[in-house]
Amino acid sequence: MMRLAALGMSHETNTFARGATGYAAFERSGILRGEEIVRAYRDSHATMAGYLEAGERHGVEIVPLVFFRTDPSGLIARDAFERIVEELLHLLRERGPWDAILLAQHGAAVADGYPDADGEIVSRVRALVGPKIPIGLSLDLHTNLSQRMVDGATVTVLYRTNPHVDPRPRAAECAELIVRTVRGEIRPVQALETPPVVINILQQYTGAEPMRGIMADADAVIRRPGMLSAGVAEGYPYADVPEMGMAFLAVHDGDPSAARDAARWMARRAWDRRGEFQGHSVPPEQAITTAMAAPKGPVVLMDVGDNIGGGSPGDSTILLATAQKLRARGLLVSVYDAQAVAACIAAGVRSLVTLAVGGKTDDRHGAPVEVTGIVRTISDGRFEEPTPRHGGQRFFDAGPTVVLDTTDSHTLVLTTERIASISLEQMYSIGIRPEDRRIVVAKGVVAPRAAYEPIATQILLVNTPGVTTADLSRFTYHRRRRPLYPFEPDAAY
Numbered sequence: 001m002m003r004l005a006a007l008g009m010s011h012e013t014n015t016f017a018r019g020a021t022g023y024a025a026f027e028r029s030g031i032l033r034g035e036e037i038v039r040a041y042r043d044s045h046a047t048m049a050g051y052l053e054a055g056e057r058h059g060v061e062i063v064p065l066v067f068f069r070t071d072p073s074g075l076i077a078r079d080a081f082e083r084i085v086e087e088l089l090h091l092l093r094e095r096g097p098w099d100a101i102l103l104a105q106h107g108a109a110v111a112d113g114y115p116d117a118d119g120e121i122v123s124r125v126r127a128l129v130g131p132k133i134p135i136g137l138s139l140d141l142h143t144n145l146s147q148r149m150v151d152g153a154t155v156t157v158l159y160r161t162n163p164h165v166d167p168r169p170r171a172a173e174c175a176e177l178i179v180r181t182v183r184g185e186i187r188p189v190q191a192l193e194t195p196p197v198v199i200n201i202l203q204q205y206t207g208a209e210p211m212r213g214i215m216a217d218a219d220a221v222i223r224r225p226g227m228l229s230a231g232v233a234e235g236y237p238y239a240d241v242p243e244m245g246m247a248f249l250a251v252h253d254g255d256p257s258a259a260r261d262a263a264r265w266m267a268r269r270a271w272d273r274r275g276e277f278q279g280h281s282v283p284p285e286q287a288i289t290t291a292m293a294a295p296k297g298p299v300v301l302m303d304v305g306d307n308i309g310g311g312s313p314g315d316s317t318i319l320l321a322t323a324q325k326l327r328a329r330g331l332l333v334s335v336y337d338a339q340a341v342a343a344c345i346a347a348g349v350r351s352l353v354t355l356a357v358g359g360k361t362d363d364r365h366g367a368p369v370e371v372t373g374i375v376r377t378i379s380d381g382r383f384e385e386p387t388p389r390h391g392g393q394r395f396f397d398a399g400p401t402v403v404l405d406t407t408d409s410h411t412l413v414l415t416t417e418r419i420a421s422i423s424l425e426q427m428y429s430i431g432i433r434p435e436d437r438r439i440v441v442a443k444g445v446v447a448p449r450a451a452y453e454p455i456a457t458q459i460l461l462v463n464t465p466g467v468t469t470a471d472l473s474r475f476t477y478h479r480r481r482r483p484l485y486p487f488e489p490d491a492a493y
Helices: 023-029 035-041 047-058 078-095 117-129 147-152 167-182 211-222 256-271 284-293 318-325 338-347
Strands: 003-010 061-069 100-104 135-139 155-158 188-193 227-233 247-253 299-303 331-336 352-357 369-379 382-384 395-397 401-406 411-415 439-442 458-462
Touching (some): 003 047, 003 078, 003 117, 003 167, 023 061, 023 078, 047 061, 047 100, 047 135, 061 078, 100 117, 117 135, 117 147, 147 188, 155 167, 155 227, 155 247, 284 318, 284 439, 299 318, 318 369, 338 369, 338 411
Parallel strands (some): 100 135, 299 439, 299 458, 331 411
16 A cells, blocks of 8 residues: 655744744644544644545555644744754654655744755755655645745645635645655646735735635636646745745646746736735724724724734733723733733632733733733633634643633633634633624734634724734844835835
């Protein structure tokens, strides 16, 4: 039976975030090996689930080796990166030979000394297995896609939705193309086009223009004769690397010129729409005022600057402090604050506590805010999301979690671990129904939409400060391409 190895390291690196991401961060998130991968991902909607599904569908053996992941955060420490890559390569050597390799990467990883960490991994795997073994690469839509990644892989497939609700089918697609390659049914050739343009995070929702039309172009390319796959990389603007920005990929069965023409066609059409790529957000006071005046809730406020899914710490107090200042009521917000959780647990359920919450990780996200409230619930913070949500993960662990009802009528969900606002099950598991709330703060931009859009009467993108702010002029880039639109408005393509 055909044997395919499945393994990888998934990390979205915010190079503007403080602190390095060490090996311990991956250990806390849970490094999975062998059957642990099957148990965690078989019934999920994530990339590894798609690889496993493809094995059953096509009658081949998928051998899960190891999978490293942790939440978006700062630069990966060099020793951590080398340790991770060494285990990847060691297992490939020891458990082989292989008919093909399936890599589960993100595409926006940056390590100390390796600006294109994903490209480095693909290149090292290629060097190990040689030029003839097919390598499949399934990537996040936010990849800063590099030529090195594409050159090292036989087939590269990108998510096509944001929020990312399709990692499983895209990974299954990637695996199918690799299986067909091994069987000699197809001869994939890839073409990458990288116009000098960045699309702001505010405009990256694939359910609305301009991304809806851009993704429709990719669908049109896929329908061309002989085309095997096509994708658009929105890029990840919080990684200061040369590849930062949009990219367009086409995979054809045997015709390099057809692949190149398709990639360039998509890129040109997107470039012609670059004036639509900046988006609009509102300042915190306007957001709270608008939510207070709304006839019905919940009004969902996307806390752009504290986007946990983009590398922010999750303990911003900007919107909470603004709500206090404006005497708003009925705010529901989660705050990463292990110290506050510990204090509430020590006090016990139904206790009245006064404490300073949030603002402890990075002063760019606000200062600690004093609140007084009743400890309503203490939970272990674990919950399960069975339906497709951003990223496809099924099992979540926010660590010991506390629900605090404040005396000024707000509800704070205090967590010990950072947890992105991508599942209503986080709230349901601790007895909260977000749909019954007046104002809900979701820490993100696009990722929370899959969960919160169905219950929201209105969604506002809030221009909060932080390491994921929508205002890219606040960052000092040293490695990005130049010229690059919109930083250099006269950039040409």
